[in-house]
Amino acid sequence: MTPQPNALEIADLVMHFGPVRAVDGVSLTIPRGRVTALVGESGSGKSTVGRCVVRLVEPTAGTVRIAGTDVTHLSRRRLRPHRGAVSIVFQDPAASLDPRMLVGEIVAEPLRLAGKRISRRDRDARVAPQLERVGLRAEVARRYPHELSGGQRQRVSIARALISEPMLLIADEPTSALDVSVQASVLNLLADLQRDIGFACLFITHDLSAVEYLADDIAVMYLGQLVETGSRERIFARPAHPYTQALLSAAPVADPVRQRHRQPVLLGDDLPSALDPPSGCRFRTRCPLAFDRCATEVPAQTAIGDGMAACHLVRPDGTGPDVRTADPSEVLS
């Protein structure tokens, strides 16, 4: 074991729910203190990866290492000492906070689950700084979730996730259920906490503007597999995989002058079924540039800098065609 293990190492992760191949061979490493965004459309399996990492589900195959410890198949009892190393914040704080518990109990719950017997006074003393850290007053501890706004509830979720001082935070669409003006404050909060505390973060989202704001690295997922990984700078400046290119071109920019000069790549609406994914490259059924080989041969991962792209058209030096500048008549409408 290396002296400074990575916060998260996922190797060949597979998660099948019966015949549904939700995650089908994902490998991903997050070094300590880095923020990696996992992006993809609904149904791509990105949330399932997060659920495997916190062991809400037990993976079908592959390994998940958190801070160097293999937690893939640990029993609940054996897992417990490692629970504090990784926490999760879910999308909808109204659904992920127990309505019958006081905020103070909710935030202290991870301590209780870690087997620490603490008095109420101790608990309040531990909870108050956590609430303060996420921008809530200590009195909030004596309220119920329904008394709080959506943004405040999400702050409670974040406080609960961070009380065990985890090395890794899984944030699964943490701002998607919030209003724009509230989203900004939660994104700012996550950025501040991450910088001050230095936890690593797997930021699962479909919101590319939030990704650019928060992430250091990006992993793009399509139908259970990663199609591209790389640094934020590289992915936004020079996306290599046609799917990444299409995704970036489809996300509208909140600036009418620029937005109207952009030409979104229209992919067609049908994400293929995870029950029976396409042969070869899984993206080929929607890819404007697909050719014969894509149907017969699974594309290898071409290394690009620290990351990779899995596409036959990406050349060994990391360059390749761009669907955004391809002839529009070739593009599906």
Added chain:
Amino acid sequence: MTTASAPVLEIRDLSVSFPTETGTVSAVDGVSLDLAAGEIVGMVGESGCGKSVTAMSIAGLLPGSARVTGSVRLDGTQLVGARESALRRVRGREIAYIFQEPMTSLNPVLTVGRQIGEVLQVHERMSRRAARARAVELLTLVGIPSAAQRVDGYPHQLSGGMRQRVMIAMAVACGPKVLVADEPTTALDVTVQAGILHVLRDLRDRLGTSVLIITHDLGVIADIADRVVVMYAGRVVEQAPVDDLFAHPRHRYTAGLLSASPQPGRHAGTDRLTEIPGLVPVLASQPDACTFADRCPAADERCRTAAPPLEGIGGADHVAACWYPCTTAPTAAQEANR
């Protein structure tokens, strides 16, 4: 796209309130807006600001308990207070709706063709066979591949994007003058959203349909709207052509909204998102105050004691309800352009 001709839809001083156990709640407070022929107007605002209630009240879709006052004219015909039988002729034929979640708006046990055909059978008195044939044409129009096969399929066999296309086909079946799209892409992925926005724009170009699109997503507004109406706590706070609004937001709320959303090229390491402090107020009539005063950096006593009128600022087509409008507030988007 401003036109001198009379607007297709003319909303004047529309107010909607609901009686509750604890008193009357005012959801929409004096909204006025016009929709010209072939124009796409985007209505933007956060949840609870009254966007959807405004939309629903246009064709009288609100529950009976709602108290609606003011005027909604479709080509001059008054719809507020109109008889139910008259409204029924308008709905689906003159004014059509599409909603956020297509699956809950479609009947799961009827084929797609039957559901589109039903609109035509009711409003156009078409035969079942003719209606089915027209349904195939409509599905093709909204970009559904192999429409002749899909027409006999059921909603559950379609993806979310395809379902929303079916909803659009159903909505435009009778060639409505006005299409109200309430968060039509919110439940969809961005790649699918781009396709749906493309269809809406295409329908406007080909059929001349006027579109009122309601969304909280400024990117969608920037993409598709000709003109923008910004709502806050039941009132219109700003209204302007889309370029003008993004380049020169006048109301402090609009300016806050624009700088609160992450922009390309911005990163937490070098940049902070502007937060709008406080919460959207609980809807209650505050006739003598600006509803945004509690969250506004520029608010003073005047804002808390008198509601600012919606006035022209820098041209008649740009109006804002603010006592202290922003003079030059370049948005983050503009700065990034430089």
